[in-house]
Amino acid sequence: DTAVSQTPKYLVTQMGNDKSIKCEQNLGHDTMYWYKQDSKKFLKIMFSYNNKELIINETVPNRFSPKSPDKAHLNLHINSLELGDSAVYFCASSHDGLGGGELFFGEGSRLTVL
Amino acid sequence: GENVEQHPSTLSVQEGDSAVIKCTYSDSASNYFPWYKQELGKGPQLIIDIRSNVGEKKDQRIAVTLNKTAKHFSLHITETQPEDSAVYFCAASRKGGGNKLTFGTGTQLKVEL
Numbered sequence: 001d002t003a004v005s006q007t008p009k010y011l012v013t014q015m016g017n018d019k020s021i022k023c024e025q026n027l028g029h030d031t032m033y034w035y036k037q038d039s040k041k042f043l044k045i046m047f048s049y050n051n052k053e054l055i056i057n058e059t060v061p062n063r064f065s066p067k068s069p070d071k072a073h074l075n076l077h078i079n080s081l082e083l084g085d086s087a088v089y090f091c092a093s094s095h096d097g098l099g100g101g102e103l104f105f106g107e108g109s110r111l112t113v114l
Numbered sequence: 115g116e117n118v119e120q121h122p123s124t125l126s127v128q129e130g131d132s133a134v135i136k137c138t139y140s141d142s143a144s145n146y147f148p149w150y151k152q153e154l155g156k157g158p159q160l161i162i163d164i165r166s167n168v169g170e171k172k173d174q175r176i177a178v179t180l181n182k183t184a185k186h187f188s189l190h191i192t193e194t195q196p197e198d199s200a201v202y203f204c205a206a207s208r209k210g211g212g213n214k215l216t217f218g219t220g221t222q223l224k225v226e227l
Contacts, residue, residue: 004157041201043158043217056159065216090157094213100146100165101213105157 003027006091013081014114021076021109023091031055032074033092033103034066043090049074064077078111086113118140118206120218127194134220137204138186144206147180147187147216152201164191185196186223194225 006023013019023051025032033056034046048056050066063079078085088108117140117169127133139147143187150158162176163186164171175194180187190197204218 001139041152043203043220045214045216048213057212071186092157096213100209101205102148102163103150103158103162103213103215105159107155107157 002105002106004104006095006109007091008111009107010112012114013114015081015083017081018077018079019111020078020110021089021091023074023076023092023106025072025091025104027093027095027104028047029093029095029104030071031094031096031101032068032071033088033094034074034076035092035105037088037090037108039087040057047074047076047088081111081113083113085110098109116206116208116216118204118216120204120221122221123150123158123219124222124224126224126226129194129196131194132210133189133191133194133198133223133225135189135223136186136187136200137206137218138184139207139216140185141208141221142185143145145225146207147178148226149176149178149189150203150205150217152203152220154200158203164217185207196225196227199223207224 004025031050033048047066051095052068068074091106120137148163151161152158177190204220205215
């Protein structure tokens with residue numbers, strides 16, 4: 001039973017399109033995150049939500065809009081996709097949103113923008 | 115903001131040897147230092163962590179040391195096995211920072227037979 005699941009696993013699309021990635025966690029955690037991993041494997045936080053409230057927004061272009069319908073779900077919608085958006089996007093969750101807690105990552109969604 | 119540097123970027127060892135990965139951080143308020151292992155095609159997974167009130171922590175073949183004065187921490191893997199081959203990330207965060215982890219740039223560890 002997957003703890004943090006994200007769909008789709010692979011996404012290939014054209015520049016200018018809009019796409020969404022969905023994430024669900026069944027761990028009962030209050031905090032969820034989106035991380036971006038670029039081609040050099042660098043992992044950088046994009047957003048975090050605690051109980052549906054936005055906590056961290058790391059100067060991500062406003063083409064990226066996270067949505068948390070409930071604390072078990074955090075979706076990522078990307079408008080007007082650009083080549084530089086190609087990356088692996090990881091969803092994660094943690095019990096503790098204050099600091100110092102283990103993050104549980106999904107398996108990633110590889111986005112390729114052509 | 116926090117900046118975490120990690121070395122080396124690649125590390126190749128013979129099976130049974132030890133491997134050491136080193137990280138430095140910039141924010142003196144950081145107090146939580148986890149290490150994540152990422153296998154090919156998978157998400158990162160926590161393998162060990164240390165908090166700022168502890169200088170060393172060990173879990174079987176894995177140990178982490180922290181030097182707060184120098185702002186650096188290290189991962190030590192002893193008796194390496196082929197299944198240890200992966201990318202390892204150090205990270206740092208501080209309490210009240212919304213559990214915002216700043217990751218190092220990763221180390222590709224290859225354990226050769």
